[in-house]
Amino acid sequence: MPAVYWHSWLVVVLFLVLGVALAFGLLGLGSLFRPHQPSAAKKTPYESGAIDIVEAKEVRFNVRYYLFALMFVLFDVETVFLFPWAVAFNRLHLFGLIEAFIFLAMLGVGLAYAWKKKVLRWQ
Amino acid sequence: MPPTLIDITGQWQYLLAEMVLVGGGIVAMIVDLLLPRRNKSVVGYFSLAIVLAAITVVAVQMGRHVGGYLQFQYVGATGWKNTVVVDLFAQLMSLIMLVGALFVLVMDVYDWRGRQGYEGESYYLILFATTGALLMANSADLITLFIGMELLSLPSYVLAGLHRQNVKSNEAGLKYFLYGGLATAAILYGMSFLYGLSGTTDLVAMPSAIASQLPNERLFFDIAFAFLLLGLGFKMAVVPFHMWAPDVYEGAPTPVTAYLSVVSKVAGFAMATRVLIVPFLPVVAESTTAAHTGLPLVTILAIVAVLSMLGGNAAALRQRNAKRLFAYSSIAQAGYVLVGLAAMPGQSAATAGSMVFYLAVYALMNVGAFVTIEWVTRAAGDESLAAFAGLGRRSPWMAFAFTVCLLSLGGFPITAGFWGKFFLFSFAVNAQLSWLAYAGMVLSVISFVYYFRFIRQMYFVRPATAETLQVDAGNTVVLALCTVGVLFFGIVPNVLMGPAQAVGASFLSMLNAVP
Amino acid sequence: MIGLGPYVALGAVLFAIGAYGALTRHNPIAVLMCIEMMLNAANINFVAFSSFGGSIDGQIFVIFSLVVAACEAATGLALVLGVYRNRDIQEIGDMHLLKW
Numbered sequence: 001m002p003a004v005y006w007h008s009w010l011v012v013v014l015f016l017v018l019g020v021a022l023a024f025g026l027l028g029l030g031s032l033f034r035p036h037q038p039s040a041a042k043k044t045p046y047e048s049g050a051i052d053i054v055e056a057k058e059v060r061f062n063v064r065y066y067l068f069a070l071m072f073v074l075f076d077v078e079t080v081f082l083f084p085w086a087v088a089f090n091r092l093h094l095f096g097l098i099e100a101f102i103f104l105a106m107l108g109v110g111l112a113y114a115w116k117k118k119v120l121r122w123q
Numbered sequence: 124m125p126p127t128l129i130d131i132t133g134q135w136q137y138l139l140a141e142m143v144l145v146g147g148g149i150v151a152m153i154v155d156l157l158l159p160r161r162n163k164s165v166v167g168y169f170s171l172a173i174v175l176a177a178i179t180v181v182a183v184q185m186g187r188h189v190g191g192y193l194q195f196q197y198v199g200a201t202g203w204k205n206t207v208v209v210d211l212f213a214q215l216m217s218l219i220m221l222v223g224a225l226f227v228l229v230m231d232v233y234d235w236r237g238r239q240g241y242e243g244e245s246y247y248l249i250l251f252a253t254t255g256a257l258l259m260a261n262s263a264d265l266i267t268l269f270i271g272m273e274l275l276s277l278p279s280y281v282l283a284g285l286h287r288q289n290v291k292s293n294e295a296g297l298k299y300f301l302y303g304g305l306a307t308a309a310i311l312y313g314m315s316f317l318y319g320l321s322g323t324t325d326l327v328a329m330p331s332a333i334a335s336q337l338p339n340e341r342l343f344f345d346i347a348f349a350f351l352l353l354g355l356g357f358k359m360a361v362v363p364f365h366m367w368a369p370d371v372y373e374g375a376p377t378p379v380t381a382y383l384s385v386v387s388k389v390a391g392f393a394m395a396t397r398v399l400i401v402p403f404l405p406v407v408a409e410s411t412t413a414a415h416t417g418l419p420l421v422t423i424l425a426i427v428a429v430l431s432m433l434g435g436n437a438a439a440l441r442q443r444n445a446k447r448l449f450a451y452s453s454i455a456q457a458g459y460v461l462v463g464l465a466a467m468p469g470q471s472a473a474t475a476g477s478m479v480f481y482l483a484v485y486a487l488m489n490v491g492a493f494v495t496i497e498w499v500t501r502a503a504g505d506e507s508l509a510a511f512a513g514l515g516r517r518s519p520w521m522a523f524a525f526t527v528c529l530l531s532l533g534g535f536p537i538t539a540g541f542w543g544k545f546f547l548f549s550f551a552v553n554a555q556l557s558w559l560a561y562a563g564m565v566l567s568v569i570s571f572v573y574y575f576r577f578i579r580q581m582y583f584v585r586p587a588t589a590e591t592l593q594v595d596a597g598n599t600v601v602l603a604l605c606t607v608g609v610l611f612f613g614i615v616p617n618v619l620m621g622p623a624q625a626v627g628a629s630f631l632s633m634l635n636a637v638p
Numbered sequence: 639m640i641g642l643g644p645y646v647a648l649g650a651v652l653f654a655i656g657a658y659g660a661l662t663r664h665n666p667i668a669v670l671m672c673i674e675m676m677l678n679a680a681n682i683n684f685v686a687f688s689s690f691g692g693s694i695d696g697q698i699f700v701i702f703s704l705v706v707a708a709c710e711a712a713t714g715l716a717l718v719l720g721v722y723r724n725r726d727i728q729e730i731g732d733m734h735l736l737k738w
Contacts (some may be wrong), residue, residue, distance in 0.1 A: 304714065
């Protein structure tokens with residue numbers, strides 16, 4: 001193994017040690033100075049505001065939220081392809097333009113499907 | 124110069140079949156959205172026409188000896204990169220998968236009769252999945268390969284769970300998705316090492332790049348191989364990565380089961396050849412030298428082959444459900460093909476041909492069997508073996524066709540399945556894997572036991588009802604074609620083995636021909 | 639500076655955590671998240687190899703695999719919802735209609 005290889009690991013170890021030391025050091029330093037007076041109100045998730053009625057894991061969301069999230073994630077992620085395309089647009093000529101529009105048309109068909117299946121409407 | 128539209132048009136023909144399928148799929152999707160609920164079978168007939176068009180494209184290209192690479196160039200860079208390759212291997216595998224998809228669509232149109240649900244979706248999802256399957260055989264680049272694999276997998280998960288009111292189908296879809304997702308992750312991880320070692324995603328340039336890296340980085344090649352084998356093992360459903368197959372095969376709608384056991388499996392083997400064999404040929408070659416320290420890759424493949432033949436055949440013996448039995452049967456069948464895959468590094472050219480031959484025959488006999496299973500289980504409303512009781516008296520021709528397919532699956536002489544096994548095993552002997560060939564022969568004898576259980580039910584058990592089965596014209600044609608094909612290639616195997624042998628030569632040209 | 643080794647090690651650790659989670663968790667959505675983690679482990683590998691190897695292919699691969707991962711998550715969540723709607727199921731262990 002070349003020395004450079006171990007050298008690069010040294011940096012990682014250094015980061016780990018520093019990171020852990022920083023977190024624990026600062027918290028420890030704080031505990032030396034801060035007052036310690038626990039009370040029941042301080043243990044609630046939201047110290048000011050609404051009191052929770054049920055356990056957090058019992059809360060059920062409407063399925064439609066998932067559907068909206070799914071739609072969002074898909075269309076959001078597809079734009080990943082449009083950014084490189086836009087950057088290189090000048091040098092892609094007509095070919096790039098047609099490609100991008102084919103891609104967008106396919107996405108449009110997907111959107112039309114969701115529309116027709118009434119995913120977009122909140123009932 | 125960046126590629127302009129004019130530069131690249133000459134190469135688009137290499138993707139023509141895929142473009143026909145995708146374009147047809149999108150049109151089918153729009154048509155399905157506009158159609159009223161009653162007439163969805165129109166989408167099915169349209170999809171059939173699309174697959175027929177794609178078959179025509181591939182056949183015409185084969186006839187004209189079209190072949191080559193679809194290439195592109197990064198903006199501002201010099202040098203061309205391969206994305207898609209059209210060689211004889213890709214074309215023959217595409218034909219097998221397209222014919223399989225065609226037959227499955229015919230089954231699917233029949234299956235949806237008198238049912239409510241996502242009928243239109245099932246047709247164009249098959250089109251999209253088949254596009255992915257074709258890409259898996261055609262790709263000359265890891266990225267294209269990965270996209271193709273996912274384009275096959277994602278619609279397959281949905282197809283398995285498409286009967287939304289059926290709880291078994293739901294579970295099948297979810298299980299398939301969870302196992303398939305794990306496999307995808309393993310494959311991607313393996314690919315990342317393959318890329319890191321060769322510095323390219325181009326599968327044509329990869330073997331030589333790997334050969335230059337080889338002696339130093341042997342450990343990482345073994346890691347890449349292990350993860351790729353793990354993931355592809357899931358996709359091909361071989362022991363010990365087969366756990367999902369029986370559950371999914373049982374729960375999925377019967378046409379989808381047929382699709383998984385034929386098209387997905389063939390695509391898995393096409394991909395395994397592209398990514399698990401060809402890039403590792405230099406690694407295997409290095410293993411024969413005295414100095415190597417890595418894993419014995421060929422032996423590992425051979426062991427997996429034996430495990431799947433043993434596990435599939437042994438587990439099939441005690442199944443009561445016909446679809447589940449066929450899941451184990453196709454695990455064992457995958458084991459036979461793996462014998463070919465394991466022999467490939469030693470005997471590349473010839474063995475690739477015998478593998479293609481076996482997969483073609485396998486597609487025919489398995490589709491034939493599934494057509495019968497579809498008819499019988501639907502009429503009886505029962506998926507157990509008892510549903511086949513007395514079929515020989517109720518519908519003699521159907522029973523005869525099913526018997527031919529079963530005998531061929533077992534490897535009975537004068538059927539095509541016999542020649543398929545004969546070629547595979549004899550090439551294994553040539554590749555110094557005689558023990559593997561003998562194991563395969565012994566284990567395939569076991570398979571007759573459970574195939575004969577069907578035959579016993581059909582001819583020696585009294586039926587509950589005497590009425591003949593309702594059959595439809597489309598599936599009758601499919602079953603007849605499969606049976607005639609199995610018998611025809613059984614009597615004159617050279618008709619198919621001739622072109623299949625040529626596969627090897629064209630396919631190996633990938634190794635040294637960088638255009 | 640930091641070499642290739644640590645990045646690959648990070649990828650390996652992430653992959654191992656993901657694989658452990660995917661094989662031990664009983665909630666399908668948790669399994670899905672673990673699978674995403676495994677995919678991202680591979681992505682880290684790709685970016686690291688690309689950055690140290692000099693070819694840009696790896697980074698392009700990551701764009702594609704990210705999108706594929708999103709599609710996979712969408713498909714998976716839809717399938718999970720399908721199962722939840724028909725039966726009151728919380729865990730994979732509750733799915734016992736199909737057994738090997």
